[in-house]
Amino acid sequence: xxxxxxxxxxxxxxxxxxxxxxxxxxxxxxxxxxxxxxxxxxxxxxxxxxxxxxxxxxxxxxxxxxxxxxxxxxxxxxxxxxxxxxxxxxxxxxxxxxxxxxxxxxxxxxxxxxxxxxxxxxxxxxxxxxxxxxxxxxxxx
Amino acid sequence: xxxxxxxxxxxxxxxxxxxxxxxxxxxxxxxxxxxxxxxxxxxxxxxxxxxxxxxxxxxxxxxxxxxxxxxxxxxxxxxxxxxxxxxxxxxxxxxxxxxxxxxxxxxxxxxxxxxxxxxxxxxxxxxxxxxxxxxxxxxxxxxxxxxxxxxxxxxxxxxxxxxxxxxxxxxxxxxxxxxxxxxxxxxxxxxxxxxxxxxxxxxxxxxxxxxxxxxxxxxxxxxxxxxxxxxxxxxxxxxxxxxxxxxxxxxxxxxxxxxxxxxxxxx
Numbered sequence: 001x002x003x004x005x006x007x008x009x010x011x012x013x014x015x016x017x018x019x020x021x022x023x024x025x026x027x028x029x030x031x032x033x034x035x036x037x038x039x040x041x042x043x044x045x046x047x048x049x050x051x052x053x054x055x056x057x058x059x060x061x062x063x064x065x066x067x068x069x070x071x072x073x074x075x076x077x078x079x080x081x082x083x084x085x086x087x088x089x090x091x092x093x094x095x096x097x098x099x100x101x102x103x104x105x106x107x108x109x110x111x112x113x114x115x116x117x118x119x120x121x122x123x124x125x126x127x128x129x130x131x132x133x134x135x136x137x138x139x140x141x
Numbered sequence: 142x143x144x145x146x147x148x149x150x151x152x153x154x155x156x157x158x159x160x161x162x163x164x165x166x167x168x169x170x171x172x173x174x175x176x177x178x179x180x181x182x183x184x185x186x187x188x189x190x191x192x193x194x195x196x197x198x199x200x201x202x203x204x205x206x207x208x209x210x211x212x213x214x215x216x217x218x219x220x221x222x223x224x225x226x227x228x229x230x231x232x233x234x235x236x237x238x239x240x241x242x243x244x245x246x247x248x249x250x251x252x253x254x255x256x257x258x259x260x261x262x263x264x265x266x267x268x269x270x271x272x273x274x275x276x277x278x279x280x281x282x283x284x285x286x287x288x289x290x291x292x293x294x295x296x297x298x299x300x301x302x303x304x305x306x307x308x309x310x311x312x313x314x315x316x317x318x319x320x321x322x323x324x325x326x327x328x329x330x331x332x333x334x335x336x337x338x339x340x341x342x343x344x345x346x347x348x349x350x351x352x353x354x355x356x357x358x359x360x361x362x363x364x365x366x367x368x369x370x371x372x373x374x375x376x377x378x379x380x381x382x383x384x385x386x387x388x389x390x391x392x393x394x395x396x397x398x399x400x401x402x403x404x405x406x407x408x
Contacts, residue, residue, distance in 0.1 A: 104146055
């Protein structure tokens, strides 16, 4: 029973730790502010377009506009002073019939993009933690 | 079909009982790299060397639609010289087959980062030991048994942390290697297993685990088990887990600790 207690304590402590980290908002700064985010978006977008699993999704997309919108969005998500004027995630992906595999392919390309932009792994995860819940709006299949 | 669509490491590794998990704990994650729309499969081999015993395990498992996991593992527990001291003969070996099934019930350990809810799965493991006569001699009640467990696993991505807590209803003595139930206690008891792992990179995690066990046999005390482990994912198809494991007292021998090495190939 002592073991059970320590497991529960560890679980609750981990949860509490996560809660407190969310309140403090330094992610925008840690990503290198808007220029840093623009670089991540550049690198990640190049990866999306060379990824056979998902590149067809962008066939009818104006990529310059897409990059601008994605930069705005990541900036907002990271707590930066930006405005995202694109469609909601639900509307933007409606009808694309994206799967878990597509979503994860994009995540992998974004991770690779962040590697290329020199974003440390824990910082990458702080951004991904805020993007992950979009899964429910993006994956419709 | 085998879409290899899940993110690296998000199926866990194959644990000592063949389930998707860490080393000694079963997690709520579904093994392999199949998503909601596909299947995943994997095979593993594990070696645990202790001062007086060697445990080797191999097994295969499948994940269906990232929802259902089925697994088979075969454990061989070599008693080496302890076998002679117990009158069984040097190198006397207990073999055990473990058939496992697990179903994800609710939550998603990875995607639902805006929710407190972990991924929760329920599982069962039917274990069949080939040494019924010896098990009865040492006070064990049965050579076969079923464990039932509920596992809760969550990745706290913000902190690059994976946490699992699992409750297991079991009668197993030393995971079932010494049978099920005993002269001291023959009933099911709720036991706990938990893991915490820090993700250093997408490929590398280091963590610790703790597992409580029943103490059913009068002839020998059974202790809790713990380990510290490092898992390295070369790619989705290959991972290597190394651990230091302490299983405590086993039969007539104290302090059985040692090194654990496990290799998993996955799709």
